[in-house]
Amino acid sequence: MDMDADIVIAGGGLNGPALALALARNGLRVVVVDARPAPARAEAGFDGRAYALAIASKRLLSMIGVWARVADQVQPILKIKASDGHAGHGAAPFFLDFDSAEIEEGPMGFMLEDRHLYAAFLAEMAQTPGVTLLSGETVVAQQAGATGVQVTLASGRVIGARVLVGCDGRGSGVAARAGIRRQGWGYGQTALVTAVWHERNHDGTAQQFFMPSGPLAILPLKGGHHSSIVWSETDEAARAIQALDDEAYLAALKPRFGDFLGKLALAGARFTYPLSLSLAERFVAPRVALVGDAAHGVHPIAGQGLNLGLRDVAALAEVLVEAARRGEDIGAMDVLERYQRWRRFDSTFLALGMDTVNRLFSNDNPILRLGRDLGMGLVSALPGLRRGFIRQAAGLSGDLPKLLSGQPI
Numbered sequence: 001m002d003m004d005a006d007i008v009i010a011g012g013g014l015n016g017p018a019l020a021l022a023l024a025r026n027g028l029r030v031v032v033v034d035a036r037p038a039p040a041r042a043e044a045g046f047d048g049r050a051y052a053l054a055i056a057s058k059r060l061l062s063m064i065g066v067w068a069r070v071a072d073q074v075q076p077i078l079k080i081k082a083s084d085g086h087a088g089h090g091a092a093p094f095f096l097d098f099d100s101a102e103i104e105e106g107p108m109g110f111m112l113e114d115r116h117l118y119a120a121f122l123a124e125m126a127q128t129p130g131v132t133l134l135s136g137e138t139v140v141a142q143q144a145g146a147t148g149v150q151v152t153l154a155s156g157r158v159i160g161a162r163v164l165v166g167c168d169g170r171g172s173g174v175a176a177r178a179g180i181r182r183q184g185w186g187y188g189q190t191a192l193v194t195a196v197w198h199e200r201n202h203d204g205t206a207q208q209f210f211m212p213s214g215p216l217a218i219l220p221l222k223g224g225h226h227s228s229i230v231w232s233e234t235d236e237a238a239r240a241i242q243a244l245d246d247e248a249y250l251a252a253l254k255p256r257f258g259d260f261l262g263k264l265a266l267a268g269a270r271f272t273y274p275l276s277l278s279l280a281e282r283f284v285a286p287r288v289a290l291v292g293d294a295a296h297g298v299h300p301i302a303g304q305g306l307n308l309g310l311r312d313v314a315a316l317a318e319v320l321v322e323a324a325r326r327g328e329d330i331g332a333m334d335v336l337e338r339y340q341r342w343r344r345f346d347s348t349f350l351a352l353g354m355d356t357v358n359r360l361f362s363n364d365n366p367i368l369r370l371g372r373d374l375g376m377g378l379v380s381a382l383p384g385l386r387r388g389f390i391r392q393a394a395g396l397s398g399d400l401p402k403l404l405s406g407q408p409i
Helices: 015-024 038-042 055-063 067-073 114-126 173-177 235-242 246-257 305-325 333-361 366-381 383-393
Strands: 007-010 030-034 050-054 075-077 079-084 096-099 109-113 131-135 139-144 149-153 158-161 163-166 182-198 205-211 214-220 226-234 264-266 271-280 288-290
Touching: 007 015, 007 149, 007 158, 015 030, 015 055, 015 114, 015 131, 015 305, 050 055, 050 114, 050 305, 055 067, 055 109, 055 305, 067 109, 067 114, 109 114, 114 131, 139 163, 139 173, 149 163, 163 173, 173 288, 182 235, 182 246, 214 246, 226 235, 226 246, 235 246, 235 271, 246 264, 288 333, 305 333
Parallel strands: 007 030, 007 163, 030 131, 079 205, 163 288
Antiparallel strands: 050 109, 075 109, 079 096, 139 149, 149 158, 182 226, 182 264, 182 271, 205 214, 214 226
C-alpha cells in the first residue's frame, strides 16, 4: 500500500489539530481532514463559546506551540464555587469553595474562547512541517489492511496511511465504519449556551449552581465583566426558553443567575445542545483509534469534555511516537491496544462519575438534597479532601502522559 502519511485524522475541531501537532513535532507525517472551511471559524467574532482548560491541558498546549498564541486571551480560574438550590430562592447553606491558592501549580484552569483557540491551532498547523490540513473535505470510506489503511474522501481522493484516527465527534463515521458500537443514554436535558455582560467583576471565579432541572455554570471570561453560560434545563423547558426573544430569555435567566454580579445583559449568540452520555465499546480497531467525543461523549457538568479529549491526545501521541522510535508498526493492534488500556478505564470512570453527579443533583428529593449539601459541607471543611478535588479539577491526578506533565515525548 502506498503511504501518503503516517496518520490520517478525521476531524479538525480541536482534538484533531492538537494530535496532529503533537505527532508532527515528533517526526510523523499527518493529514487532518476537516469538513469545515477553515477561515469561516477562524475569523468568527465573539459568540461566548468558550472552554475551561485544566492546568494539564495548558501544559500540552504549551508543548505543541499553541499556548504562546493564546496566552494573552485567557482568563485564569482563581476560584470555583458550587452550590445547590432553587431558582429565585438562593443557595443552600453548605457549598463548595475551591481556591487556587491551595495548590502550588497556580490557577486551577483557564477560560478561553473557541474562536481564539481554533485560530491558534490553524496558525500553528500552517507553520509545522509534517502537517497537511485538508479543509472542506470529509472521510466517506476506509479500508484497513495488513500494512495500512486506505481512506477515501468525498472528493474521491484516496490517502494511504498507517493509522486512521477518528476525531469526528459522537456520531463518528470512523467508528461506525470500523464496526465500533456505542452505549449510552440521554438525560432529558438540553444545554442552553450563551454569554452575558455583568456589572460587577467576576474576579476569576467560576460558579456552578445545581438546580432540580439541571446545573447552571457561570464561567469567567477575559476582561472581568463577561461570563460564558452553560444552563441545563429539561428538554421541554429548554425549547420554550430558546424560542423566547432576548428580553424574555434574559428574564428567565435572571432568577437562576441571581444578582451577585449586579445588572445583566446578553452579550453573545444563543446555542442549544442536547445532553447525553455516549461511550464507544472499544477505543481501537484494526488500524483505527478514537479520540475525544468519538470515544466518549460526557455531560458538561464539570466542563471536562475538551480536557478529557486532550488526555486522549497526549496518550495516543506518546504511544505512537514511542512505537515509531522502536521501529514498530504504529498501526498494529498491539500498539493501539496500549492506548486503549491507558485511556479507556479513566475516561469511562470520569464519564460515569459526571453522570452520577448530574443524577444526584438534578432532582428535588429532600433526602438526597440533605445528603449532597452535607457532603459539600464536609468537603469544604476538610483541607486534604478539598485539595484532592482541586487537583482533580486541574487535571493533575492519575497516570499523566508526558505532554500533560509538561515534558516532551
